[in-house]
Every structure is written in structure tokens, then in C-alpha cells.
Amino acid sequence: MGHAAFWTVRRRDNLVGYLLVAPQLLGSALFVLLPLALVGWYSLHEWNVLAGTFEFTGGDNYAKLLADPGVREALAATGLFSLGLVVLNLGLALLLAVLLNQRLRGTTFFRTLFFSPVVVSLVAWTIVWQFLLQADGGLNGLLEVAGVTGPNWLRGEGTAMLSVIIVQVLKNVGLNMVLFLAALQGVPAQLYEAAQLDGAGAWRRFARITLPLISPTVLLTSIITVVGSLQVFAQIAVLTQGGPGTSTTVLVYYLYQQAFQFHHFGYGATLSVLLFAIVAVLTIVQWRMRRRWVFHEA
Amino acid sequence: MRRRVKLLLYGTLLVLCVPFVFPTWWMVTSSLKPIREIFAFPPSLLPGTWDFSAYAKVFELQPFAGQYLNSLYIALVVTAGTMAVAAMAGYAFARIRFPGQNALFVVVLLGLLIPSEVTIVPLFQMFHGLGLTDTHWPLIVVPILGAPSVLATFIMRQFFVSLPGELEEAARVDGLGRFGTFYRVALPLARPALGAVAIFTFLHSWNLYLEPIVYLSTPARFTLPQALTQFVDAYGGPMWNVQLAAASMTALPVLVVFVLAQRQFIEGLAHTGLKG
Amino acid sequence: MIKKSLTGLALAGLLATTACGGSAQPAPAAAKGLRMTIWTSNEAHLKLFGDIAAEYTRAHPEAGPITFDPLPFESYTTTLTTQIAGGNAPDLAWILESAAPDFVSSGALAPLDGKLTEAGDLTPSSTKLWQRDGKLYAYPFSTSPFAVFVNTDLLKKAGQKPPAKGWTWEQAVASAAAVAAKEGKAGLVVRDFDYKNWDNLASLWRGWGAQAWSEDGRTCGFNQPEMVEAMTFLHKAVFTDKALPGPGTTADFFAGEAAMTITQISRASLLKDATFGWDLVPLPTGPKGEYSVIGQAGIGVFAKSPNKDAATDFLAFFSNPANSAKLAAYFPPPRASQLNVETLAKSNPLLKPEQLSEVVIGGIESGVVKPSHTGQAELSQTVRAALDPLWLPGADVKAVLDGVCAKIQPMLGA
Numbered sequence: 001m002g003h004a005a006f007w008t009v010r011r012r013d014n015l016v017g018y019l020l021v022a023p024q025l026l027g028s029a030l031f032v033l034l035p036l037a038l039v040g041w042y043s044l045h046e047w048n049v050l051a052g053t054f055e056f057t058g059g060d061n062y063a064k065l066l067a068d069p070g071v072r073e074a075l076a077a078t079g080l081f082s083l084g085l086v087v088l089n090l091g092l093a094l095l096l097a098v099l100l101n102q103r104l105r106g107t108t109f110f111r112t113l114f115f116s117p118v119v120v121s122l123v124a125w126t127i128v129w130q131f132l133l134q135a136d137g138g139l140n141g142l143l144e145v146a147g148v149t150g151p152n153w154l155r156g157e158g159t160a161m162l163s164v165i166i167v168q169v170l171k172n173v174g175l176n177m178v179l180f181l182a183a184l185q186g187v188p189a190q191l192y193e194a195a196q197l198d199g200a201g202a203w204r205r206f207a208r209i210t211l212p213l214i215s216p217t218v219l220l221t222s223i224i225t226v227v228g229s230l231q232v233f234a235q236i237a238v239l240t241q242g243g244p245g246t247s248t249t250v251l252v253y254y255l256y257q258q259a260f261q262f263h264h265f266g267y268g269a270t271l272s273v274l275l276f277a278i279v280a281v282l283t284i285v286q287w288r289m290r291r292r293w294v295f296h297e298a
Numbered sequence: 299m300r301r302r303v304k305l306l307l308y309g310t311l312l313v314l315c316v317p318f319v320f321p322t323w324w325m326v327t328s329s330l331k332p333i334r335e336i337f338a339f340p341p342s343l344l345p346g347t348w349d350f351s352a353y354a355k356v357f358e359l360q361p362f363a364g365q366y367l368n369s370l371y372i373a374l375v376v377t378a379g380t381m382a383v384a385a386m387a388g389y390a391f392a393r394i395r396f397p398g399q400n401a402l403f404v405v406v407l408l409g410l411l412i413p414s415e416v417t418i419v420p421l422f423q424m425f426h427g428l429g430l431t432d433t434h435w436p437l438i439v440v441p442i443l444g445a446p447s448v449l450a451t452f453i454m455r456q457f458f459v460s461l462p463g464e465l466e467e468a469a470r471v472d473g474l475g476r477f478g479t480f481y482r483v484a485l486p487l488a489r490p491a492l493g494a495v496a497i498f499t500f501l502h503s504w505n506l507y508l509e510p511i512v513y514l515s516t517p518a519r520f521t522l523p524q525a526l527t528q529f530v531d532a533y534g535g536p537m538w539n540v541q542l543a544a545a546s547m548t549a550l551p552v553l554v555v556f557v558l559a560q561r562q563f564i565e566g567l568a569h570t571g572l573k574g
Numbered sequence: 575m576i577k578k579s580l581t582g583l584a585l586a587g588l589l590a591t592t593a594c595g596g597s598a599q600p601a602p603a604a605a606k607g608l609r610m611t612i613w614t615s616n617e618a619h620l621k622l623f624g625d626i627a628a629e630y631t632r633a634h635p636e637a638g639p640i641t642f643d644p645l646p647f648e649s650y651t652t653t654l655t656t657q658i659a660g661g662n663a664p665d666l667a668w669i670l671e672s673a674a675p676d677f678v679s680s681g682a683l684a685p686l687d688g689k690l691t692e693a694g695d696l697t698p699s700s701t702k703l704w705q706r707d708g709k710l711y712a713y714p715f716s717t718s719p720f721a722v723f724v725n726t727d728l729l730k731k732a733g734q735k736p737p738a739k740g741w742t743w744e745q746a747v748a749s750a751a752a753v754a755a756k757e758g759k760a761g762l763v764v765r766d767f768d769y770k771n772w773d774n775l776a777s778l779w780r781g782w783g784a785q786a787w788s789e790d791g792r793t794c795g796f797n798q799p800e801m802v803e804a805m806t807f808l809h810k811a812v813f814t815d816k817a818l819p820g821p822g823t824t825a826d827f828f829a830g831e832a833a834m835t836i837t838q839i840s841r842a843s844l845l846k847d848a849t850f851g852w853d854l855v856p857l858p859t860g861p862k863g864e865y866s867v868i869g870q871a872g873i874g875v876f877a878k879s880p881n882k883d884a885a886t887d888f889l890a891f892f893s894n895p896a897n898s899a900k901l902a903a904y905f906p907p908p909r910a911s912q913l914n915v916e917t918l919a920k921s922n923p924l925l926k927p928e929q930l931s932e933v934v935i936g937g938i939e940s941g942v943v944k945p946s947h948t949g950q951a952e953l954s955q956t957v958r959a960a961l962d963p964l965w966l967p968g969a970d971v972k973a974v975l976d977g978v979c980a981k982i983q984p985m986l987g988a
Contacts, residue, residue, distance in 0.1 A: 016476040017396035024387035024406055024451055027443020032409045035417035035424075042419075049659040050680035052878065099311060104304065112560050113315045119556045120322060122505045123523040124545035128325045131336070131538065135822030138324050152822045155769070155965065170317055231413040234507050241770070244962040252415055261652050262952040265419065265659060272416035279411045333829060359615075419659065426661045512656065515643055527646060528615070 036276070042269035049263050061270040071271070073246050074254035077161070081250050082229040084165045089225050090218070092169060093176035098206075100177070101184045111181070115174035122171065126238040129167045130154075133239065157247040160240050164248055167235055172228070176221045183217035184210065216290075223286045230279055251275050322549065329353070329543035336538055352543035359537075360525050361518045362544065369522040369548075372437050373503040379442035380450050380499045381492055388454025389480050393466065403455075409448035417445070418512055425513065436513045437506065437521070446502055450495040457491035458484060493562060504552065522548045607638030608885050610666035610873070611654055615644040618843065619904055626900070630891050637884045651951065658682070663876050665885040669712055671870040672773060674703045675791075675948045683711040683874040689886050691894040692909070700908035703943055704872050712872030713893045716905035718838035719937025720777040720867045722746070722858070726851040728833045732756040737855045739932070743781055743807065746834065746858040750817035753833035760825030761817040765837035769821040769965045772958055773944050777836050777867045779804035781860015786945040786957070792986055794979035796957075797972070803861070805964065806971045813967045821965045838869050839934055840904055842924050854929040856937065868941035871905070906934055913938060949985060956981050 046057045065071055096114055100107045117125060132138040133153040140150035153163045187210060195205045211218075233252050236242060242249035242257065249257070252275060259268025323343075328336045329352055331345040356362050390396070391403050425436045441447060461484060469479040510524040517528070526548060529541040614620070620642060627640040643664060645653045651673045657663055669677050677683055687693070687709050696714070704712040726736055733756070734749040750761025767774040776786070784801035787794055795801055811817045819825050819832075827835035828844040836857065845852060857866065873892070875885045891897065898907045902918055912918070918930045925934070947953050960978040963969055 013394055013476050014396040016480075017390045017394035017399070020386040020390035020394070020477075020480070021402065021406075023383045023443060024447065025402060027383070027440075027447065028406050028409055030424075031421065031440050031444030032412060032417070033405070035420035036408075036412065038420035038423075039416060047659075048680070049655055050676060050682040052682065096314070099307060099314075102307060104307060106308075108560075110311050110315060112557060113319050115560070116322060116553060116556065117318055119501060119552045120549040121523055121526070121545070121552075123507055123526050124325065124549045125321065127526065127541060127545055128321045131328070131542075132321060132324065134824060135820060136824065137822075138320075152820070155821045155962075166317075170321075174318075227411065231415075233413075233415060243770075243959060244965075245959045252413055256415055257955065259415075259419070260656055261955065262949075263655050263659070264952075269419075276412060276416060279413075283411060333826075423661060431662055511653075515657075515662075517644075 039269045039272050042266055043273050045266045047265040049265060057266070061267050064267060065270050065274065070246070070249075070254060071251075071274075074249055074251045077246070077248060078230065078250040078252075080161060081165060081232070081248070082226060084161070085168055085229045085232075086222060086225050088165060089169045089173050089176060090222060093173050093180050093221070096173070096177045097180035097184055100181055111178070114177055117171045118174045120171075122234055123238070125171055126167065126235050129163075129235075130239055133163055154240055155244055157244055160244055160248050164232075164235055164239055167239065168229075168232055172225075176225065179217055179221055180214065183214040187213045219286065219290055223283060226282055226286065227279055230275065230282075251278070322553070325542050325549070326546045329539055329546045331539060333537075333539050336542075349539070352537075352539040353547070355537070355540045356529075356544045356547065359540065360520075360528060360544075362525060362547075364518050365520045365522055365525045366547070368434065368519060369504055372434055372521065373500050375438055376441045376503040377496050377499045379438070380447045381495055383442055384447055384450035384454045384495055385485060385488065385492065386480070387451045388456075389458050389484055391451070392455045392458035393461070393484070394476065406448055406451060409445035410452070412445055414445070414508055418508060422512055431513055432515050432519060433513075434519065437503075437509055440509070441499070441503055441506075446499070450499055453495055453498075454488065454491055457488055461487065490565065501552075608640045608666065608881055608888055609643055609664040610640070610668070611643045611645050611650075611657070611664045612668045613645055613647040613650045616843070620644075622900060622903070626892060626897050627888075630888055634884075634887070637881075637888060640888065658876075663878065665879040665881050666873055666875050666889060669872045669874055671703060671872075671943055672946045672950050672954065674712070674870070674872060675946050676950055677874060678704060678706050678711045679948055682876060682878070684877040684879075684882055684886060685709040685711055686713060686875070686886065686889070690890050695895070695909040695911050697908055697910050697913070697938075699939070699941070700870070703870060703946065704874075712874035713889060714870050714872045714908045715893060715898075715901060716840065716869075716871040717908055717938050717941075718840045718869050718871075718906055719934060719941050720836055720857060720869070721839050721933045721937065722834050722836050722855050723827060723841070723845070724834045724853050724855060725827065725830065725832065726853050728753055728757060728759060728830075728850070732833070734833075736853060737858070739856070740864075741855070741858050743778075743858045743860050747807075747811045747815055747817040750833055751811075751815040754816050754819075757833075759830075760819040760823070760832040761834065762811075763819060763825050763827055763832045763835045765827070765835050765841070769962075770958060772961055773954065774836075775808070776942075776944050777857060778808060778860075780865040780867050780942060781858065781862060782807070783860075783862040787947065787982075787986055791947050794983045794986055796975045796978040796982075800862075802972055802975055805975060809964065809969060809971055812965075839906070839925070839937075842922070843904060845924060854925060854933055856933050866937040866941035867944060868938060869944050906938060947986070953982060953985050956985065 043061050044056060044058055046055045046060070047053070100111055100114075134140075135152040135155070139153065143150040151159050153159050191209050191213075192205055195209060200208070230250075231252055232250070233256065236248055236250060236253045237256070240248045242253050251271065255268055255271040255275060258264045258271060327343070327345055330348055330350065331342070332347055332349045335342060335346055387406070391399060391406075421436065421440065422431065425431050430436060465483055465487075466479055469483045474482060505523060506521065507523040510521045511527075514520055514524065517525075520528070522544075526541065526544050529537050529544060612619075612623075623642050627642070631637065631640060650668075651670060654664075654667055690696075690710075690713060693710070700714045700717050701710055704710055704714055722737070724737060729736055729749060732749075732753040734752050737746065737749070746762060752761075753759060754761040764774055764777065773786070779785075779801060782800045782804035784798065784804045785795040808818075812820055825831040827837075828841070828848070830848075830850050839854065842854070856864075859865070873889055875882060875889055879885055895909060895911070898909050899912055899917055899920075901907065902912060903922055906918070907913070913935050915927050915930050915935070918934060919925070919927055922930065957978055960981045961974065963977070964971065964974040
């Protein structure tokens with residue numbers, strides 16, 4: 001009697017629940033939490049790879065982080081990069097989605113074109129842009145044909161940052177465009193018709209109807225885009241190597257330099273903890289904002 | 299729609315699509331030019347001399363065919379594995395009320411926040427301890443169970459949340475247990491979401507760059523992004539047309555598949571439930 | 575619950591292994607065979623190495639298969655160190671001269687004294703960088719002087735005289751500028767510099783007696799008058815005379831796109847299928863007269879390798895006089911007995927005897943090694959970032975160089 005009573009429907013349900021999430025949880029524990037803990041552990045040490053020493057230094061690395069001008073520069077570069085990227089990406093995605101949402105022939109064709117960089121390999125895309133952005137590369141060659149002398153894109157402090165941002169935006173904006181397009185198509189046409197009858201102009205309709213109704217999508221894509229922007233590495237590694245000077249050395253690239261180029265693995269681990277903290281805070285803040293920014297139907 | 303507005307729209311679209319299309323165009327045409335022509339001023343839109351030798355060179359310099367297969371089979375296995383893991387976890391988080399569910403979901407979501415550069419050294423040590431470096435195991439197991447699959451779980455959960463409750467009640471009435479409900483009822487309905495997951499996951503695995511560089515040391519085991527960066531040599535010259543040929547071969551097939559299946563591609567993405 | 579304790583166990587287990595002996599790397603598993611990391615994937619090089627290895631394996635089958643593992647040159651030291659950090663160190667590795675101080679002083683390499691054949695034959699100048707406390711830690715298998723390859727066809731077309739012995743930097747820049755102006759090709763290219771790898775500029779600034787830092791490595795040399803003069807000369811040559819291609823412009827001498835290039839003579843193999851006439855001449859003389867700059871590469875054995883003895887034995891074989899002569903085809907040897915025209919000519923068919931004697935042998939004997947220092951990676955990157963403002967048309971040379979010293983002086987004190 002006791003046996004059968006134990007496995008109630010409730011308990012069986014719970015068991016299935018645990019079993020179904022088990023692989024993902026196990027993976028998270030092994031490949032996310034454990035490495036994270038280890039990274040935290042490394043950050044408390046001075047690790048000289050060549051000499052093979054691993055000394056406990058407690059909070060020394062964190063003190064170094066607070067005093068390091070390189071960190072401040074990296075944070076500034078990261079802020080600039082992420083801000084530029086998010087604004088440009090979301091703005092362009094929205095613009096493209098609006099353009100493609102019109103009743104025109106051939107929008108599917110354009111949709112394919114705008115989406116195509118998403119499926120091209122990241123390394124291939126970056127290598128191609130590296131050629132195009134050389135002082136004597138394809139882009140300046142095209143500009144020359146139009147009679148304009150292009151700047152040395154990757155070697156000027158401002159233009160290098162701009163170049164990296166644009167290369168990244170062009171690669172991924174297609175994804176956000178598609179998501180916005182789907183959201184736009186989910187807005188009931190009657191709302192627009194009613195507004196038009198009331199005399200609302202195109203801009204007003206956009207601001208009062210479209211934006212609020214696609215705001216859940218905007219929020220989610222902005223979270224994903226912000227988090228993604230903090231992880232951009234390959235483009236900077238291939239195009240500018242953090243230069244000129246340190247103008248494009250964003251935090252994740254600074255981390256790579258410290259850990260893998262200068263072999264300060266302990267300090268690199270400390271920077272990893274900082275990066276993780278920033279990502280976590282930004283995500284939580286954005287998620288909390290959803291009450292304010294996202295339109296909820298009554 | 300007024301004619302002028304139409305023209306304006308088409309014009310804008312045409313201008314806007316140039317930076318999206320030109321790089322791919324340039325990549326393919328330059329791979330067919332002799333090296334000197336690649337940097338010629340003014341740049342030629344089409345090769346002046348059609349030179350296919352770079353493509354042959356790609357296979358000579360690297361075991362490129364093998365590397366292609368490596369990238370392909372790894373991506374396929376990872377995609378299949380992720381779809382399974384994410385569907386199961388996503389369903390459970392969405393539809394089963396089990397104790398600790400919310401806390402566990404947050405724990406899983408942590409994976410979304412962590413850049414791979416942060417965890418690569420400890421992960422490498424783990425796999426080295428198991429003697430699995432220079433194999434494909436880290437490139438398969440970590441994406442399926444670790445951070446990259448968390449987005450997939452998130453998408454599946456969003457989708458399953460949007461399913462009406464009546465479906466499950468109906469299934470229960472039919473005598474299906476919880477697992478049966480998942481497998482027989484919910485999963486078949488999840489095709490659009492699964493499609494999106496498949497696309498994301500395949501692309502992510504196909505493009506992995508840091509991980510193969512860290513784990514793999516035998517050229518025969520390399521994956522494509524890694525192989526792409528190997529076409530430069532200290533004592534040789536830079537081999538730009540070869541590099542671009544390899545890059546074209548990496549990008550084009552995926553592009554072609556995309557063009558052919560683009561409706562499913564894009565509509566699968568649109569239905570991820572990311573609309574909120 | 576179970577998950578938590580499993581995690582705890584795994585974590586404890588890993589920490590236990592890492593805490594052992596104060597080292598953070600898991601002990602490498604003893605594997606059969608030897609692995610040597612290199613930075614070339616040149617077919618001819620690989621074939622030569624393979625042949626040498628095959629001969630060794632025939633005589634010593636117990637050593638197992640010997641593999642040569644090419645790592646990308648640009649990130650070679652970084653990749654090697656990452657392998658070591660992850661517990662995946664090779665048995666032997668090529669080491670750049672710039673990384674020599676770090677590797678040699680770290681204790682990571684096993685001393686080679688008494689293990690190499692005919693070690694007395696190694697010239698003192700070649701081994702200086704690889705020694706510490708009187709012990710040799712790596713075999714300097716390649717000492718490659720910097721020299722100038724010139725495209726005689728291009729020079730003739732631009733109406734320029736080919737360089738003669740004792741030519742000066744002013745003459746070099748003038749010829750280069752003329753070619754750039756008349757033929758639209760690049761004049762002089764400092765190969766591998768690309769406005770990023772500044773240590774290659776040593777091939778220029780030594781002519782002014784400048785140096786990156788003092789002999790003892792403690793004082794910054796960038797803001798000294800000699801360096802300021804040298805850099806001012808370079809800046810003018812790039813931005814005013816347009817004798818050198820500017821930043822972001824590519825020109826490959828070996829593809830016929832430049833009139834001259836400064837590089838190491840090991841690049842001579844690229845001229846095998848040259849479509850133009852060429853010559854090899856010593857570096858131009860600067861205000862301080864003749865000078866020579868050399869790059870070096872060493873092969874070291876890792877002390878922690880489980881195959882340390884077998885690896886050292888193989889290195890002794892790889893570096894013995896017979897193989898050294900074979901390697902001389904691409905890598906000028908450190909052996910005094912082989913630093914003569916006959917040996918080098920046998921295996922270096924592309925270079926003429928005068929070129930070999932003037933450029934190669936002369937260069938090696940009197941050459942100064944490219945800059946190197948402990949903490950090289952971070953130092954080098956800091957200099958690079960601090961020098962970036964110099965590569966703009968209106969740059970204030972003195973101010974930029976002062977900035978470089980301000981940034982690196984704290985690092986040099988160590």
C-alpha cells in the first residue's frame with residue numbers, strides 16, 4: 001500500500017521534470033558553474049605559466065584591477081563600442097524591418113540579401129573586411145572611383161572604432177531585422193486603420209501604435225544585443241588588434257591580452273570576473289526595466 | 299502606393315543592401331583573381347583574368363576536405379544534441395511545476411551571460427585532464443550541454459509557454475503520462491521553434507573560432523574557421539587569394555542552402571516566441 | 575542535492591590536483607613520441623625536418639614518432655604559452671629571440687650543457703641570448719641577419735643606380751622615393767613591420783646608434799637623441815618622401831611590388847620563382863657607420879616534459895654538425911666551422927658567394943640581436959600602442975617617443 005502511495009501523480013510529474021532538465025543542468029554545472037568557480041579561484045592567485053608557479057595572493061589582483069588605468073581605458077572603449085553598436089544595430093534593424101514591411105514586390109529578395117551576412121562564417125566575414133578596409137583596399141578603391149579619398153580606416157583612432165562597429169552591425173543586423181519584421185507583422189491592421197480615420201499621421205501611428213506593440217521584441221533583442229556586444233572579440237582581434245593605441249581595446253580584448261598574450265592568467269581571471277559582473281548587472285537592469293518600457297495590454 | 303514613394307523605397311533598399319552584399323561578392327571574385335589584381339587601383343568588379351588556381355592550392359596546403367567534413371559533422375551532431383537537450387529542458391521549465399524550478403532556471407540562464415573567453419582555460423584543463431584535447435569531444439559536448447545551448451533552452455521554453463493548457467489536459471484524458479505528453483503532443487507542435495534552434499545552433503557551431511584554436515593542434519582535425527587563419531606563413535608569402543578561396547568555400551554552401559530554404563529559415567526564426 | 579555534492583566533489587578533485595606542488599597545470603601524461611612546435615609551414619622546411627626525424631627514428635625507434643607542429647607565426651609565443659598553461663606543453667619548441675629572456679629566465683627550459691655535440695663550435699655571439707648563469711638553455715639554430723633585397727629591374731626602370739657597398743640611408747630613401755614616384759610601386763618595405771611590429775625597425779635605427787633600451791634593460795632608449803633622430807628620419811621618409819608605403823598599404827617585394835625590402839635572409843627561398851632580377855646587399859650605413867642586426871631562433875626542451883631525456887637526445891641529433899649543415903640551407907647555423915662561404919653556398923643555391931660572405935657571414939659576426947626583454951609580450955604591446963600616434967602625417971616625434979618611455983620605464987626597472 002505504501003509503495004503505490006509514494007509515487008503520486010505529483011511526484012511522478014516532478015520526477016519527469018527533473019529528468020528532463022537533468023542534461024541541461026548537468027551541463028551547466030560542469031561547463032558553466034565549475035569553470036566560473038575555477039576562474040574565481042585563479043583570480044586569487046599569481047600564476048606564472050612558464051615558471052610553473054601558482055601563488056595565493058588573495059585580493060592583490062583585485063587591488064591591481066582598481067588601480068589599473070588600462071581597465072579604465074578598456075571600460076571606456078567598451079562603453080563606446082557597445083553603445084554605438086546597440087544603437088546602430090537596433091536602429092538599422094527597425095528601419096529595414098519597416099521598409100520591408102511595405103507592400104512591395106521583391107521584399108523577400110531584399111530580405112535574403114540583408115540576412116545573408118548572418119550565415120557567412122564570422123572569420124570569413126572579418127577577413128574580407130580586413131582587406132576591404134586597408135588604406136589601399138576595396139572600400140577606398142570604390143570611393144576613389146567616386147572621386148573621394150577614403151581615410152585609413154583601421155589606423156585612425158575614431159575610424160577604427162567606427163569600422164569595427166559597422167562590420168559587426170552589418171554581420172548581425174539581419175537577425176534583429178527578421179525578429180522585428182515578425183513583430184511588425186503581428187500588429188493588427190485595424191489599429192492602423194482606426195488611427196488613420198482619427199487623422200493620425202504616419203509618424204504618430206508609428207510612435208503610438210507600432211513601437212508599444214513591438215516593445216517586447218525590442219526589449220529582448222536589446223538584451224541579446226547588449227550582451228553580445230560585450231563579447232565581441234574576433235573582429236577586434238583580426239581588424240585592429242586593439243589599436244590604434246588602445247582605442248579599440250574593449251574589456252574582453254584586454255582580458256585576452258592580459259591572459260593569453262602577457263600570460264598574466266591570474267589577473268586575466270580577475271578581469272573575467274569583472275566582465276561577468278558587468279554583463280550580469282546590465283542584464284538584470286534591462287530585465288527589471290521591462291515593467292516600464294514594455295507595453296502590456298490591460 | 300504612389301509611384302514616387304515606391305521608387306524612393308526601392309532606391310533606399312538598393313543603396314542599403316550594398317554593404318551587405320558587396321563583401322561576399324568581393325570575396326568570391328577576388329578568390330578568382332591573381333594576387334596582384336586584388337589590390338589593384340581601381341578595384342575590378344569582376345576578375346580581369348580568371349584564375350582558379352587558388353582553389354586547388356587550398357586543398358594542397360591543408361587537408362581542407364577533411365576539415366570541411368569536421369566542421370560539418372560536428373555542427374550536425376551538436377545541432378541534433380542541442381535540439382534534444384533544449385526541447386526537454388524547455389518543456390519541463392515551461393509546463394511542469396516542480397520544486398526549485400525557478401531557481402534552477404536562473405542557474406541555467408547564467409550560461410547566457412558568460413563569454414567563452416572567460417571559461418576557456420579551466421575548460422581546457424578539464425579536458426586535458428581527461429586526455430581529450432586534440433579531439434572533437436570538447437567541441438561537441440560543451441556546446442550541447444553548456445552555455446551555447448542555453449539560448450536554445452530559452453527559446454524552447456518561450457515556445458512551450460505559449461501552448462494552450464487544454465492540449466495537455468486532452469492528452470491526460472487520453473491516458474498519456476507526462477513524458478508521453480511531451481513526446482507525442484508538445485514536441486510535434488514545436489517544429490518552428492525547433493527549426494529556429496537548429497539554425498542558431500548550426501551557425502554557432504559552424505563559426506566557432508576560439509575553441510578549436512585552443513583545443514586542436516593536428517591540422518587534420520581542424521575546423522573551417524581555424525583552417526582559414528592558417529593560410530599565412532612566416533617564411534612564405536601571404537596567400538590572399540588562397541585565403542579568400544577558402545573563405546568562399548566556407549561561406550558559399552551555407553549561403554546557397556540558405557537561399558533555397560530561406561522561407562523556412564526566416565519564418566522559423568520569427569516564430570521563436572521572442573516576440574514576448 | 576545530488577548535483578550539488580557531485581559538483582563539490584569535482585571541484586575539490588580539480589583543486590587538489592592543481593594545488594599539488596603549487597602548480598596549476600595537471601601533470602602531462604607520458605606519451606610515446608616527441609612533439610616540437612615550430613612556426614613555419616613551408617613545405618621545403620617540413621620535408622627537411624621530416625627527413626632528419628626519420629633518420630633519428632630509424633636509429634632510435636624507442637623514442638616513438640616525432641611530430642613537428644606548426645603554430646601560426648603571428649601568435650606563436652601566445653599559442654605556445656597557452657598550450658603550456660593548459661598542461662599541453664610540447665616536448666621541444668622553437669623560441670623567438672624576443673621571447674628568449676622570458677623562457678630562459680623562467681626555469682621552464684632544461685639546460686643543455688654536456689648534451690650537445692661539439693658545443694665548442696657554437697659562436698659566443700650566437701649563444702649569448704640563450705644562456706643564464708653559464709648554462710645554455712636553448713640551441714640557437716638560426717641566426718639570420720637582416721639585409722636588403724633589391725629589385726634591380728625596378729631600379730633600372732626608374733633610372734636609379736643599384737646599391738653599392740657602403741651605400742647610405744639617404745641614398746636608399748632617395749632611390750626608393752624615385753621608384754615610388756615614377757613607377758607607382760612601393761619603394762622600400764620593412765618586411766613584417768606593418769606599423770605594428772616595431773622591433774623590426776631595429777634594422778634601421780641601429781644606423782643611428784639608437785636602441786630600444788639600455789644593455790642591462792633598465793633604461794628606456796626611445797627618448798634618447800639617437801632614437802629621436804632615427805625616427806624623425808623614418809617619419810620623413812614615409813610621410814614626406816613617400817619612400818616607404820604608409821600604414822595600411824600592402825606591398826609584397828617578393829611579388830614584385832616593391833623596389834627594396836629589409837628582411838632576414840631566410841626569406842631568400844621566396845625568390846625561387848622570381849620573375850624579376852634581384853640582388854642581396856647589406857643594410858645601408860647610417861650616421862654612425864656600418865652596422866648589422868640579426869634575428870635569432872632557438873630550440874629548447876621543456877624541463878617538465880615526461881620525455882625530457884629523449885627530447886634532449888633528439889635535439890642533440892638535430893643540431894649535430896651534419897644536420898646543422900643541412901639546416902643551413904634555410905637557417906644560418908651558429909657553428910663557427912660552418913660559417914663560411916663553401917658550406918653555406920652548398921645548401922643555399924640562390925645566393926652568390928659575395929652575397930653570402932658580405933651579408934650573411936659578415937652580418938652574423940658583427941650583428942646585434944633584435945630587442946628582447948623579460949616581460950616581452952606586455953612590453954612590446956605597450957610600446958606598439960604608444961608608438962601608434964607616430965604613424966600620422968603631422969606627428970610630433972619627440973613627444974610621442976617621450977610618451978613611449980613614460981609608459982615603459984616602470985616596466986623596465988624590474
